[in-house]
Amino acid sequence: MNDQKIWTAALIVIGDEILSGRTQDKNIAQVAAWLNVQGIRLAEVRVVADDMDLIAEAVNILRARNDYLFTTGGIGPTHDDITVDAVAAALGLAVTIHPEARAILEQYYATRGGLNEGRLRMARVPDGAELIANRMSGAPGIRIENIYMMAGVPHITAGMLDALTGTLEGGAPLLSATLGAWAPESEIASILRDTEKAHDSCVIGSYPFFRNGTVGANFVVRSTEPHELETCRAALKAALEEAGYAVTDGGI
C-alpha cells in the first residue's frame, strides 16, 4: 500500500526579521497544515536572509527535488523585497511588469493615493508567470513553473493559500490520530518503537510536555491508510493501557 506517489513541497521563508528573532514565524505551520489537506507533504523548510544569491541557491535546489516550492515574504513594495528578482535569476528569466497585476494595483490604489514607484514594484514578475489571487490587499502572489511566491504577512498568506485550495495535484492526505498519557516518554519508548515496527505504513511521533508539575506525552500516529492508522492507534492504546497508563483519545 506504500507504492503510491508521495507528493512533496518545500518552503523558503524569506526575511531578515525571522533570522533576527524579531518576528516569530507563523507561516511554516500554516503552509504545512494546508499542504496536508491537499495531499502534499512539506518535506523541508529553509529560512533565508534577504540576499539574492542565497535565495536563488535555495530556490534551485529545492524546486528540483520537490514537486512544489513555496516562498513566503519579500514580495512587497520596499527595497528589501527581492524575492521576484531572486526567483527570476534562479530560473534565468527576465523580470517584467505583469499587465493584470498592474491593473489590479491601479484599481486597488485608485482611492489610496494612486500607483507610485514602490507600489508598481508589486506588479513585477518573472517573465511568463501567473498571478495568485490576494483577497486581503492589492498585490497578488505569483506562480512560475512549480514555484509559488506568497506574501509574508500571515493573514495575507492565508488568503492566497485559500485561493489555491484544490488547484494543486496531490496524493492521499496524511492522516493522523493522537493519544495522550501522563507517562514519561522515557518509560514507554520501547512500546512506541515496537508498535511502529509492527505497522509498516505508520509512523509514530512522541511529543513530551511538562504541566502542573507532571510529565506526559502525546503520541501521534500518521499514515495515508485509514485502516492501518486505526489498527496502529488501537494497538498503541492497548499496549499503553497494559503498561498501566490511562490513555486519553485525541491527546491531552
Next chain:
Amino acid sequence: MNDQKIWTAALIVIGDEILSGRTQDKNIAQVAAWLNVQGIRLAEVRVVADDMDLIAEAVNILRARNDYLFTTGGIGPTHDDITVDAVAAALGLAVTIHPEARAILEQYYATRGGLNEGRLRMARVPDGAELIANRMSGAPGIRIENIYMMAGVPHITAGMLDALTGTLEGGAPLLSATLGAWAPESEIASILRDTEKAHDSCVIGSYPFFRNGTVGANFVVRSTEPHELETCRAALKAALEEAGYAVTDGGI
C-alpha cells in the same frame, strides 16, 4: 567600520512535528534573539524531517560555512530521536555512552523509576563530545566541534541557551532601533531605500501590519555601530516626518 569579523550560526530544527504543522516552532525566534546578544548572527535555518541522511547532509553543509551550528529536537529517549546518530554519522564518529551523562541520568531517575533502555539513550553522544547543562530536566545537551545539540521543547532549550551564555566567542552585537508610522509602506518605499543607501553600515527592514482597519509599518534599523545606528535612525525619522507622517519611537 565594516572590517570586523561577523560571526555566524546556522540552526537545524529537527522534527516531523514542525513539518506536519502540528507544532508551531518557537525555537527559531528564541535562538535568534539569544545569538544576537552573544554577538553572533543567525545566518540560516533549515527544518529537516526525522531522517538520518537528511539531517547529516544539512549538518555537514551548515557546520562548514558557519562559525556555529545549533540543532533543536531529536535528543530524547524515543525511537524518533536520532539527532545524535545523524551528527555522529556526519562527522564520521562512533556513538558512545558519556559517563557523566549516564551519572546525571542515574541521579535524575533514581526517584523516578530508575534508568531503562530508553532513558539510557539520552546518555549517547558522538565520541569526544562535551555536555551542555540542562537545568530543567535530566538529559543534557551535547557539544561536538562547533555543533550544539539542544532539546526541542522550548523551555528546556531556553535553559540550555542560558547555560551557554557568555561561553561562545562572538563579535559586536547587532543593535537595532525601531520607528513606527501609520503609513502604507508602499508610500514611503523610496525614503527607506534612500536612507539605507546613505548609511553604509545600516540595514533597514520594513514590517507592515494592518490593525483597526488601517495600514502601518514598523521600520527596524540594524547596525553593529551605535553611532551610525543613531544617525540613520534620526535621518529616517526626519524624512518620514517631512513626508507628513507622525513617527512613534520604538515602533507601534
